[in-house]
Amino acid sequence: MADIVTLVMESREKTGKCDNRRLRRSGYVPCIIYGPEISENIMGKVNMREIERILAGRWESTRLNVKLPDGREELCIIREAQRHPLNDTPLHIDFLHLVKGRKINVKIPVEVAGREESQGIKDGGVLEAVHELEVETLPMSIPDVITVDVSGLNIGDAIHVKDLALPENVTALADPDEVVAIVVTSRGVEDAAPEEEAPAAADVEVVAKGKAAKEDDSEEK
Numbered sequence: 083m084a085d086i087v088t089l090v091m092e093s094r095e096k097t098g099k100c101d102n103r104r105l106r107r108s109g110y111v112p113c114i115i116y117g118p119e120i121s122e123n124i125m126g127k128v129n130m131r132e133i134e135r136i137l138a139g140r141w142e143s144t145r146l147n148v149k150l151p152d153g154r155e156e157l158c159i160i161r162e163a164q165r166h167p168l169n170d171t172p173l174h175i176d177f178l179h180l181v182k183g184r185k186i187n188v189k190i191p192v193e194v195a196g197r198e199e200s201q202g203i204k205d206g207g208v209l210e211a212v213h214e215l216e217v218e219t220l221p222m223s224i225p226d227v228i229t230v231d232v233s234g235l236n237i238g239d240a241i242h243v244k245d246l247a248l249p250e251n252v253t254a255l256a257d258p259d260e261v262v263a264i265v266v267t268s269r270g271v272e273d274a275a276p277e278e279e280a281p282a283a284a285d286v287e288v289v290a291k292g293k294a295a296k297e298d299d300s301e302e303k
Contacts, residue, residue, distance in 0.1 A: 086145045086157070087136060091115070091126040093151040102174075106130070111172045115148065115158060117179025126151060133172055137163055140191050142214065143224050148177060156180075157221060159188065180221035187255060189214045190225055194263060196233025202265035207237040211263040215243070216255045223251040230263050240264035 094105070094112060102112050110127040136144060137160075146158045161178040165171065180186065194211050203209055215228055228248070230241055244258035 086147050088147045088149065089128060089132060089136070090149045091124075091128055091151065094125050094127045097125060106171075106173070111175055113175040113177060115150075115156065115177040115179055117158075117181065118184065119181055120179050124150065128175060130172070133175060136160070137172060140226060142189050142191060143226055145180070145221065145224060146177070157182075159186075159224070182221055185218050185220055187216055187218055188224055189216045191227050192262065193227045193229050194232055195229050196231045199233035200235045200265060202235045202237040202239060203232075205237055206268050207265040208268045209235075209263065209265055212261075215246075215262070217248070217252050218255055219252045223249065225249050225252060232263050232265070235263070235265045237265050237267055 091113065092110070097112070105112055105127055109130045111130050111133050113126055113128050113133075115124040115126070136146070141160050141163065144159065146160070148156050148158045150156060157180040158177040159180060160175060162176040163172055164174040166173055178186070191214050192212050194209065197203060197209065200207075200209070209232060211230065211232075217225075217228075219225070225248075228246065230246070232241065235241070240261045241263045242258065243254050243256045243260045243262055246254065246262065248254060
């Protein structure tokens, strides 16, 4: 489980589009905090470099100790990160306030292990795996990543949600029979399969002669 990351949130009085643009040019990103025990959403701004550093990692499962402008500290996760469509810079951050003892739904990154040992991959198969898995968990039990071991997979073998050994207090929300990882036959392997044997030239000639003989007989009749 990853360590809790500390992040300072400063106050933000204006919320218009022009004000947000000026905010970003000055090195900040507008943000908001909401949650089941927050009666009124808290608006603020966070340092652009700090939030980019967090977003460069597994931010979906990163717990944050956010220091609010009034001096309070609240445990949060990033619920949504809006980014610029061209340069990918953060435009707005939504923080979800976490309440100890209250379960939440979180999308956890999936990490694949054992590629080198998989006989199916050695035989030319292609590994297909999901990138994240949504789970229900307690705030203090949020896993950093879900590791899927594919070392025992042959071509055609799959690992399903029900096969995962999840940490304590973590429950997958997907269908138990949903495939998490599978080794499939690659296109190259299919193309390399032996084609149906074509008839020999001699056989073709014999068949042709036989057909011609039948046609001659029918004409004589």
